[in-house]
Amino acid sequence: MPRPSEPILSPDKIAQAALELIDSIGEFTIGAVARRLSVRPSSLYNHVGGREEIISLVRDSLIPETIPPFRELPWEQGLSDGIRLYRAILSDHPAVVPLLATVPLASAASARMYEEFAATMHNAGFPDEQILDAITAIDNFALGSALDMAAPPTLWTSPHWQARMRAVTEAAPRGRERADQSFEFGLRVLIDGLRARLPQQ
Amino acid sequence: MPRPSEPILSPDKIAQAALELIDSIGEFTIGAVARRLSVRPSSLYNHVGGREEIISLVRDSLIPETIPPFRELPWEQGLSDGIRLYRAILSDHPAVVPLLATVPLASAASARMYEEFAATMHNAGFPDEQILDAITAIDNFALGSALDMAAPPTLWTSPHWQARMRAVTEAAPRGRERADQSFEFGLRVLIDGLRARLPQQ
Structure with missing residues (x-):
C-alpha cells in the first residue's frame, strides 16, 4: 500500500474503527483496530493511551x-x-x-x-x-x-x-x-x- | 491426547466452557468453545443447536x-x-x-x-x-x-x-x-x- 499523502491516524479515526468493530463483532482489540487502519499497533499509541481511552473516545463520538x-x-x-x-x-x-x-x-x-x-x-x-x-x-x-x-x-x-x-x-x-x-x-x-x-x- | 474414557461433551460442559470464555475475554465463539474442550466444532452440534442455545444454557446455569x-x-x-x-x-x-x-x-x-x-x-x-x-x-x-x-x-x-x-x-x-x-x-x-x-x- 502506498504511503498516504495525509496522516491516516487521528483519535477520531481510531474511535471510528473501534466502533465499527464493536458494531460488527461486539468487541475490539488494539490489534484489530490497527489492522483495520492498516497500521502497526504501536502506531496507535502515538494518538491514544490505550484501550480505555479508545472506549472513552467511542462514547464521545456518539454524544x-x-x-x-x-x-x-x-x-x-x-x-x-x-x-x-x-x-x-x-x-x-x-x-x-x-x-x-x-x-x-x-x-x-x-x-x-x-x-x-x-x-x-x-x-x-x-x-x-x-x-x-x-x-x-x-x-x-x-x-x-x-x-x-x-x-x-x-x-x-x-x-x-x-x-x-x-x-x-x-x-x-x-x-x-x-x-x-x-x-x-x-x-x-x-x-x-x-x-x-x-x-x- | 488419549481418547477419554467417558464422554467429555454435554450441554452443561459446553455452557461451562462458554461461560469461562465470556468471563475471561467477554465473548465466545463456537470455535473457541471447541478448542477449550479439545473437540472439533462439529462435535458441539451433536449436543447443542448453536450459539443462541449455548447462551440460553449459560443463563440456565446461573439461575x-x-x-x-x-x-x-x-x-x-x-x-x-x-x-x-x-x-x-x-x-x-x-x-x-x-x-x-x-x-x-x-x-x-x-x-x-x-x-x-x-x-x-x-x-x-x-x-x-x-x-x-x-x-x-x-x-x-x-x-x-x-x-x-x-x-x-x-x-x-x-x-x-x-x-x-x-x-x-x-x-x-x-x-x-x-x-x-x-x-x-x-x-x-x-x-x-x-x-x-x-x-x-
Whole structure:
C-alpha cells in the first residue's frame, strides 16, 4: 500500500474503527483496530493511551456536540427528554453498552451530558448526596433499555412459560413496539419513583 | 491426547466452557468453545443447536434450581427480594449481561424466575397488559445494575466535571459501596414508581 499523502491516524479515526468493530463483532482489540487502519499497533499509541481511552473516545463520538439545556424545563420533562436522548444515542450501538460501563466517564462530552442531568435534579430539589444515586438509576435504566431495543422480536417467547407469563406475553405487543412501550412505561415509573423521594418542599 | 474414557461433551460442559470464555475475554465463539474442550466444532452440534442455545444454557446455569417463592410475600418485599437475587446472579458474570439481551428467554430456569415475578405483580393487582412492561423495567434495571457492579472504582471520575457533577461525585461513596447504595436507591425508586401506577383498589 502506498504511503498516504495525509496522516491516516487521528483519535477520531481510531474511535471510528473501534466502533465499527464493536458494531460488527461486539468487541475490539488494539490489534484489530490497527489492522483495520492498516497500521502497526504501536502506531496507535502515538494518538491514544490505550484501550480505555479508545472506549472513552467511542462514547464521545456518539454524544452530540450540543446537549439540549434540559435543566431549563420542568424537571420531569427535562429528565424524560434527557433519558430519551441518551437511549437514542445508545440504541444504534447496543454492543457498545457493556464497554461503557467498564471505563471512567472521563470524556468531555459525557461530562456535559451528566452536568445537564445533575443540574436538572438539583433544580428539582434533590440534595447532592442523592443525585449520583439517581443518575445511576437513570444510567442503568437507559443502558438496559438500549440493550432491550436490540433484542430479537422473539425475546419473550418460551415453550416453558407457565400460566401467568403465558397470559402477560400474549397481552403484550411484539418487537420494537414492545421495547418502546416498555421503555415509556419504565420511564414513567422512574419519574414517579423519583418524585416520591423528593424532599418535601 | 488419549481418547477419554467417558464422554467429555454435554450441554452443561459446553455452557461451562462458554461461560469461562465470556468471563475471561467477554465473548465466545463456537470455535473457541471447541478448542477449550479439545473437540472439533462439529462435535458441539451433536449436543447443542448453536450459539443462541449455548447462551440460553449459560443463563440456565446461573439461575438457581430453586427460586424462592417470593410471590407469597407482600409484593414490594417479594419484588425487592427477586430483583436482589437476579442482580446477585448476574453480578459475578457481568460480561454475560449483553449476551442475555440478545436471545429469547427460552430456558426453563428463566421461565421459572419470570413466572415468580409475574405472579408477584399479578397478586399485587397489576393488570396483565402492564406486567410485561413492569418486568422489562425490572429486567433493564437489574441488567444495568449488574454491569455497574463491575465498573471500576474510578467510574465517576473526570477532569471534565463541571460544578454540579463535582459536588455530587464528592458527596458519594466510592467503588462497591457506591454501586450497592445506588442499587438500593434505584430499587426504592422502582418500587415507589410501580406502586404509583397500581390501579386503585
